[in-house]
Amino acid sequence: MQPVPALDTAYWQQRYEIGQTGWDAGGITPPLREYFNQLGLPDSRRILIPGAGRGYEAEYLHRAGWPGVFVADLAPAALEDLQARVPDFPAVQLLLADFFALEPAPLFDLIVEQTFFCALNPGLRPAYARQCARLLRPGGTLMGLLFDTEFAQAGPPFGGSREEYRTYFEPYFDFGHFAAAINSLPPRQGRELFICLKRKATLPE
Numbered sequence: 001m002q003p004v005p006a007l008d009t010a011y012w013q014q015r016y017e018i019g020q021t022g023w024d025a026g027g028i029t030p031p032l033r034e035y036f037n038q039l040g041l042p043d044s045r046r047i048l049i050p051g052a053g054r055g056y057e058a059e060y061l062h063r064a065g066w067p068g069v070f071v072a073d074l075a076p077a078a079l080e081d082l083q084a085r086v087p088d089f090p091a092v093q094l095l096l097a098d099f100f101a102l103e104p105a106p107l108f109d110l111i112v113e114q115t116f117f118c119a120l121n122p123g124l125r126p127a128y129a130r131q132c133a134r135l136l137r138p139g140g141t142l143m144g145l146l147f148d149t150e151f152a153q154a155g156p157p158f159g160g161s162r163e164e165y166r167t168y169f170e171p172y173f174d175f176g177h178f179a180a181a182i183n184s185l186p187p188r189q190g191r192e193l194f195i196c197l198k199r200k201a202t203l204p205e
Ligand SMILES: C[S@@+](CC[C@H](N)C(=O)[O-])C[C@H]1O[C@@H](n2cnc3c(N)ncnc32)[C@H](O)[C@@H]1O
Pocket: 007, 012, 013, 023, 024, 025, 050, 051, 052, 053, 054, 055, 072, 073, 074, 075, 078, 097, 098, 099, 100, 114, 115, 116, 119, 120
C-alpha cells in the first residue's frame, strides 16, 4: 500500500493552484440540491459546510436566501474562488480553518458533507464523526454523500463501505437515512450513500 501524503494546507492549496481538482463537480450536485429544496423557506438555521472547496452548496443556499451558511476549508484558494463568484457572501462566514479545530459555540443546526470525508486520512474518520456531533446541537442534522465504493488508486479520495461508516456514526447519531443515493452525478451513480443523521441528545464521553 502506498503511504498517504501529508494532507495538509500546503497539499490542498497546491491542488487548487495547479488545477488538480478532479473532485470538483463545477456546481451543486443533485442530491444536495434536492435536499435543500425541500427545507422550506430560509430561516436562521446555522449551516456548516466543512471541506467546502469552492463551495457550490454554500453559493446555492446563499442565493436562496439562507443567511447562516458557513464554509470551512484549509485552502485559501478555495475560499477565494467562492468569494470571487459570490461577492456578497458574508466574509465572516468563510472560515479559513481546520475542521477539527472548530469550536462548538454557537452550535450548528445542519452540517453538509460532500467529498470531504473521503478526502481525509481514513485514520481520522472516527474523529470526523465525533467532531460533527460536537459541532451540532442535539437533534441537529448531518447530511450529505459518502462514497460506498473502493478506489483502485491510492487516495485521496479514500473509499469505504456503509458497514464501516456505520461504526463511526452510531455512537453519536440516530440514523434517518443511510442508503444508496438515487440521484448521483453519472460518474458517481451506484457508488454513493445518501446520509441524513440526527445528533443524539447526549454524547458519549
Ligand atoms: C476533495 S476536496 C472537496 C471539496 C468540496 N467539498 C467539493 O466537493 O468540491 C476536499 C476539501 O477539503 C479541504 N480540507 C481538507 N482537510 C481539511 C480540514 N482538516 N479542515 C478543513 N478543510 C479541509 C481541502 O482543502 C479541500 O478543499
